[in-house]
Amino acid sequence: MNDGYVARIVDAELGDALRRAGAVLIEGPRACGKTETALQRAASSVHFDREPGITELLNLDPSIVLSGETPRLFDEWQLAPQLWNLVRGEVDARRQQGQFILTGSTAPVSDAVRHTGAGRFARLRMRGMTLDETGHSTATVSFSSLIAEEKPSAQDPGLNYRDLIDRMVSGGWPGFLRLDPSAAGKNLADYLSTVAELDLREVDGVSRDPIRVRRLFAALARSTASEVTLSTLAKDETSLSRDTVRDYLNALVRIFIVEDQPAWSAHLRSSATLRKEPKRHFVDPSLAAAALGIGPEQLRKEPKFAGQLFESLVVHHLRVYSQSLQGAVAHARDSAGNEVDAIVQFPDGTWHGFEVKLGNQPEVIDNAAAGLLRFSANVDSNPPRSLSVITSMGASYRRRDGVNVIAIGALGA
Secondary structure (H helix, E strand, O other), X not given: OOXXXXXXXXXXXXXXXXXXXOEEEEXXXXXXXXXXXXXXXXXXXXEOOOOOOHHHHHHHOHHHHHOOOOOEEEEOHHHOOOHHHHHHHHHHHHOOOOOXXXXXXXXXXXXXXXXXXXXXXXXXXXXXXXXXXXXXXXXXXXXXXXXXOOOOOXXXXXXXXXXXXXXXXXXXXXXXXXXXXXXXXXXXXXXXXXXXXXXXXXXHOOOOOHHHHXXXXXXHHHOOOOOOOXXXXXXXHOOOOHHHHHHHHHHXXXXXXXXOEOEOOOOEOOXXXXXXXXXXXXXXXXXXXXXXXXXXXXXXXXXXXXXXXXXXXXXXXXXXXXXOOOOEEEXXXXXXXXXXXXXXXXXXXXXXXXXXXXXXXXXXXXXHHHHHHHHHHOEOOOOOOEEEEEEXXXXXXXXXXXXXXXEHHHEEO
């Protein structure tokens, strides 16, 4: 166990998963903290990316690799895909919970073998750190309390515009926490270069042009938090076809670099129809800034793009906070132009609407609240449990019209 470990929201999810399943799979982008989180629970470990010969030993005598104190961690397990079925068989033989933890930064080429893990494996998705995890949020307003329809009440947390910009450029990467935003941005540019030159090839053995990948990164960055189509991305990138853009995006999804926000499906009272295009996001908004080479000083002077990154940041937080509750984060916009930036829906059909605004001026909040109320009134037979405007700063409270106003620096799990 690492004494310098920074607690993560997913820690509790991992503990619960080990109590209910024989093995736990943790997936997410490189450098988001999967290994360190797993090591907090693991009693022994094998690192396939660091231990020469371990894959050959697995083929010669798998019992040696599988044996060890439990939970036993297999880090970057996808480098030895045969491990999946070996672990599944061992879980069946032992008939005990909490035997293995597998971490991976790349989804395997085919999910066919993974279907046999039903009932044996619990799966966790891990993302970058939230502001409360990095220590930049007071967490005085909890997401769980909002879902319980409790009234938020908190003073301005003190996270100003400059601080917020710094956090969006630095991102939620545990290894960069002590770096200044400029240094973190340079590391993230290197990160994207590694993805373009190496990681994408390892997904499926297909060679993809790193220059075109970088151009696609830039196109995606410019379209962060928007409903950009494949055709528009292809046109923006200028050298890729629509089908090739789809292929590149699928590969990026498999290494957890991009994560689309799907369009919501619901019945509306009016004749308006909901649009079906997803919103595009990098797994952490800092990657969008890095893809365009934008540092803190430049971003402060570009409020429109800063607003796009802020929306992406809020969507990232909602995903992290709602995951343990089995919430799914979508967006909605109808043909009449009414929209909601984020909708968190739960398995029982209940939903909560969120509008995201970088500014916190009264007229900005008034317009956002009016939009939320207008949209929700048009949803047939399934009213929202809560409506909230997430702002960059200011107090957190409930308005007279029932809409919550919450500063991102006060939001926690």
